[in-house]
Amino acid sequence: MAKTRMREQDPLARIRNFDEVALGLTEEEAKNEAARCLECKKAACVGECPIEIDIPTFIQYIAKGEFENALNKIREKNALPAVCGRVCPQEDQCEKACVLVKKEGAVGIGDLERFIADWEIANNSKLKTPWPAEHKSQGRQNSKLEKRKLKEKVAIIGSGPAGITCAGELAKSGYDVTIFESLHKPGGVLTYGIPEFRLPKRIVDVELEYVQSLGVKIEANFLVGRTKTIDDLRKDGWRAFFIAIGAGLPYFLGVEGENLNGVYSANEFLTRTNLMKSYLFPEYDTPIKVGSIVGVIGAGNVAMDSARSALRLGAKKVYIIYRRTEFEMPARIDEIKRAKEEGVEFALLTHPVRFFGDENGWVKETELLKNELGDPDSSGRRRPVPIKGSEFRMKLDTVVCAIGQGPNPLLARTLTNLKLDEDGNIIVDKNHMTSIEGVFAGGDIVTGAATVIAAMGAGKKAAQAIDRYLKG
Amino acid sequence: MPHKILEKTRLNSVMWKIVLEAPLVAKSARCGQFVIVKIDEKGERIPLTINDFDLKKGTITIIFQEVGTTTKRFGCLKKGDSVKDLLGPLGRPTDFGEAGKIILIAGGVGIAEILPIAKYAKNNANFVLTIIGSRSKELLILEEELKKYSDKLIVTTNDGSYGLKGLVIEPLRDTLAKEQFDLSYCVGPDIMMKAVSEVTKACNLKTFVSLDANMVDATGMCATCRVTVGGKTKFVCVDGPEFDGHLVDWDRFIKRQKRFVDEEKRSLELFKSQHKECIYRGGEDG
Numbered sequence: 001m002a003k004t005r006m007r008e009q010d011p012l013a014r015i016r017n018f019d020e021v022a023l024g025l026t027e028e029e030a031k032n033e034a035a036r037c038l039e040c041k042k043a044a045c046v047g048e049c050p051i052e053i054d055i056p057t058f059i060q061y062i063a064k065g066e067f068e069n070a071l072n073k074i075r076e077k078n079a080l081p082a083v084c085g086r087v088c089p090q091e092d093q094c095e096k097a098c099v100l101v102k103k104e105g106a107v108g109i110g111d112l113e114r115f116i117a118d119w120e121i122a123n124n125s126k127l128k129t130p131w132p133a134e135h136k137s138q139g140r141q142n143s144k145l146e147k148r149k150l151k152e153k154v155a156i157i158g159s160g161p162a163g164i165t166c167a168g169e170l171a172k173s174g175y176d177v178t179i180f181e182s183l184h185k186p187g188g189v190l191t192y193g194i195p196e197f198r199l200p201k202r203i204v205d206v207e208l209e210y211v212q213s214l215g216v217k218i219e220a221n222f223l224v225g226r227t228k229t230i231d232d233l234r235k236d237g238w239r240a241f242f243i244a245i246g247a248g249l250p251y252f253l254g255v256e257g258e259n260l261n262g263v264y265s266a267n268e269f270l271t272r273t274n275l276m277k278s279y280l281f282p283e284y285d286t287p288i289k290v291g292s293i294v295g296v297i298g299a300g301n302v303a304m305d306s307a308r309s310a311l312r313l314g315a316k317k318v319y320i321i322y323r324r325t326e327f328e329m330p331a332r333i334d335e336i337k338r339a340k341e342e343g344v345e346f347a348l349l350t351h352p353v354r355f356f357g358d359e360n361g362w363v364k365e366t367e368l369l370k371n372e373l374g375d376p377d378s379s380g381r382r383r384p385v386p387i388k389g390s391e392f393r394m395k396l397d398t399v400v401c402a403i404g405q406g407p408n409p410l411l412a413r414t415l416t417n418l419k420l421d422e423d424g425n426i427i428v429d430k431n432h433m434t435s436i437e438g439v440f441a442g443g444d445i446v447t448g449a450a451t452v453i454a455a456m457g458a459g460k461k462a463a464q465a466i467d468r469y470l471k472g
Numbered sequence: 473m474p475h476k477i478l479e480k481t482r483l484n485s486v487m488w489k490i491v492l493e494a495p496l497v498a499k500s501a502r503c504g505q506f507v508i509v510k511i512d513e514k515g516e517r518i519p520l521t522i523n524d525f526d527l528k529k530g531t532i533t534i535i536f537q538e539v540g541t542t543t544k545r546f547g548c549l550k551k552g553d554s555v556k557d558l559l560g561p562l563g564r565p566t567d568f569g570e571a572g573k574i575i576l577i578a579g580g581v582g583i584a585e586i587l588p589i590a591k592y593a594k595n596n597a598n599f600v601l602t603i604i605g606s607r608s609k610e611l612l613i614l615e616e617e618l619k620k621y622s623d624k625l626i627v628t629t630n631d632g633s634y635g636l637k638g639l640v641i642e643p644l645r646d647t648l649a650k651e652q653f654d655l656s657y658c659v660g661p662d663i664m665m666k667a668v669s670e671v672t673k674a675c676n677l678k679t680f681v682s683l684d685a686n687m688v689d690a691t692g693m694c695a696t697c698r699v700t701v702g703g704k705t706k707f708v709c710v711d712g713p714e715f716d717g718h719l720v721d722w723d724r725f726i727k728r729q730k731r732f733v734d735e736e737k738r739s740l741e742l743f744k745s746q747h748k749e750c751i752y753r754g755g756e757d758g
Contacts, residue, residue, distance in 0.1 A: 184557035221559045248693040261731040268694035282742045285516040285542045287735030361727030408692050
């Protein structure tokens with residue numbers, strides 16, 4: 001039996017709206033898809049999941065139609081199933097390890113996770129257990145210890161995937177957890193970065209409500225380092241800190257003309273669109289300006305999100321401009337496919353070397369060089385080598401730089417003894433502790449820009465380390 | 473946490489002074505810093521200089537001019553209303569300390585921003601000469617307050633309705649021709665800061681400018697506020713707002729400041745069509 005694919009909005013229709021593209025599975029479809037699972041004794045999929053969800057068990061529950069049990073099984077390990085079901089690169093993780101991958105195709109683990117999470121949202125009020133059974137039983141088993149340890153204050157800095165996961169885990173263990181978020185809305189990259197059509201914001205809200213139901217407090221509009229420093233918070237009684245501020249600093253190419261009008265960082269382009277809802281301008285006050293021919297530099301998920309957002313914002317033509325070939329693109333295969341279906345064009349083996357502006361300072365033309373692939377670089381991908389004399393020009397009136405993000409130095413500047421690596425990422429030991437006692441870190445601020453699920457895995461491990469630290 | 477408007481005073485036909493409940497910001501605020509205000513769900517995140525703060529009362533004072541839709545909508549809020557989101561203090565604080573003889577230049581709503589600088593300069597034992605300019609007498613603000621912190625104050629108006637007729641640049645030139653200064657500091661319209669920087673550069677007088685750029689997150693994440701300073705890209709939100717005026721690429725910056733003019737116009741037209749009663753309230757307070 002072949003994999004059941006989720007229905008999707010028609011490409012021609014969806015580029016006119018910001019509604020979710022993938023429509024999810026019906027109950028019947030989910031049960032059929034779950035029935036494909038061979039229930040391997042030694043399930044390789046679990047080993048590939050950074051947060052070790054008991055995948056075969058939750059899938060068996062779905063096959064039997066026991067959706068609440070499936071939900072509780074996922075929730076044991078995952079505070080954000082509706083998010084992970086949508087944005088995890090399952091094809092590189094759990095689904096890659098599925099024994100069916102080379103036969104009729106891997107079980108749609110991500111789609112099934114999403115199905116259960118969406119089922120929970122639709123049936124929330126009817127559920128018997130507002131939080132996982134595991135949480136309750138653990139609470140009973142450890143009630144004496146937990147009572148003694150309860151109330152120790154832990155501060156989580158940043159409300160993205162790493163922060164939310166760490167906060168949820170610590171709250172489950174009985175700590176008094178507050179997340180500090182600098183933006184007016186929590187969620188980190190889930191809120192400001194990933195577009196509505198890939199991850200609807202109501203889904204993020206529901207996941208955040210769940211974490212709050214565990215007792216986590218969220219303090220928005222609070223920039224640690226400016227509103228208060230970690231030292232201030234220590235004086236206020238916080239005992240441990242988890243820095244999960246992500247990779248917030250946009251990288252630029254470092255070429256001439258980069259500060260012209262109409263050249264955006266992907267961060268800006270997506271934050272205006274998602275967080276500030278510029279796609280609803282002028283009903284919302286924050287504007288965005290998209291020209292008729294847009295070039296998005298880069299080919300990761302952020303680039304695909306930018307390109308597809310640009311189409312929805314009214315661009316006539318959108319190019320992904322990438323220095324290597326499609327094979328090396330870091331974006332998810334499904335997202336590349338969807339971008340193509342929507343009409344995004346790909347200018348491969350090429351990179352911009354200069355932007356030209358008009359008299360008012362607006363980008364109008366871009367000079368690019370063609371590349372050929374050379375030997376593999378440190379990432380294992382073949383290095384792009386510019387071809388001499390291959391300069392050519394493209395008329396682009398909007399450019400979005402989606403070539404990656406690095407660590408935002410703002411918080412580190414306020415911590416004198418915080419050790420950073422040469423890229424500015426925070427150095428941690430095997431317990432996720434930084435060079436400062438009681439201050440932990442995880443997610444993109446440690447590893448450099450990576451995935452939602454990797455950040456969640458770090459958040460979970462850090463929570464365990466913080467628990468050990470506070471129990472001394 | 474919403475932030476209550478405790479006081480609202482009209483300074484002139486386009487400017488308001490607002491005292492906001494903001495205990496956390498008041499506690500950490502220093503001279504030269506700003507806050508991000510987002511008045512409601514649909515509002516923009518706008519940077520506004522912290523004009524004053526009161527640690528005991530847990531308040532901050534901001535002075536703003538109605539320019540675009542969000543500031544006009546801000547102007548429609550009454551005493552007792554709240555702004556939904558407030559983030560701060562942001563930006564690097566002023567730290568020129570005891571520099572000696574300082575000349576401060578400000579124009580328009582920038583006069584509100586020079587007041588805390590004047591206070592800081594005076595508290596750091598500097599000699600302070602202040603030049604402020606506005607289009608007309610009606611638009612001139614904070615003259616009395618600035619006198620308190622200035623050893624000398626010169627006022628100009630474009631139309632000559634008060635003080636010297638003309639732009640701040642003329643008395644600045646005259647003053648610099650007669651006297652030696654150690655530092656200058658300018659806040660005002662971009663074109664004025666550019667002109668002042670040109671004048672002071674000619675006599676090699678170190679000049680700080682405080683840039684007011686369009687921002688979104690204001691924490692170094694979106695880079696919309698980038699400015700070229702000394703050939704390098706800087707972010708006004710985290711590297712500024714103060715920069716060496718002699719090193720700022722003014723032409724580039726001024727062009728960047730205009731990137732959303734069409735959208736701003738569109739937004740404002742919509743606002744005006746929807747909020748006639750608020751706009752045409754006239755000189756009424758709060």
